[in-house]
Amino acid sequence: MSLVWICGVDEAGRGPLVGAVVAGAVVLDPHIPIEGLKDSKKLTSAKREFLYEQIMDKAKAWGVGEASPAEIDEINILQATMLAMRRAIEDLTTRLGGWPDKALIDGNRCPELPIAAEAIIKGDTKEPAISAASILAKVTRDRQMQILHERHPEYGFAQHMGYPTEAHFAALQQFGACSEHRKSFSPVRKVLEAIAR
Incomplete structure (x- = not known):
């Protein structure tokens, strides 16, 4: 029987006034656990960076998606967040070799997807795959903000x-x-x- 691949999804950057909203999607490998996964907001910057590298190295598949400030302005932050999440899962499919079996989404609503999806409030504290996705999204967005800081x-x-x-x-x-x-x-x-x- 083939393994069931569960994908965790979370975003970073809904509240800021600048930059993209970024989403991460992660399918963890049950045979290669990653120690210390939790909500990215509860981790130090150094610990997030360390876990980011661990996720890149050990996860079965990962993906990142974003929606630009122009897209946020055009369709609103909620719809842009859903768009970024879908893009993150689509990016993940290129590494997984197809769609995961199910997506666990942090929050109270799901983007439109061709697979089963479940919204989990405070999912980043309950599901390791969502915690991993939150770390991926937060580190990616923080790095974007550092680049933006150098420009402005x-x-x-x-x-x-x-x-x-x-x-x-x-x-x-x-x-x-x-x-x-x-x-x-x-x-x-x-x-x-x-x-x-």
């Missing part, structure tokens, strides 16, 4: 990762929005409207 150091992205902090609001007021800001998000939209007046 005035916003301080390396410190707040694009989240709506006081420092980020102050930089928006002073410098306006950059091309990677999500123009449909209220704090960014208000700054752009004020500049346009």
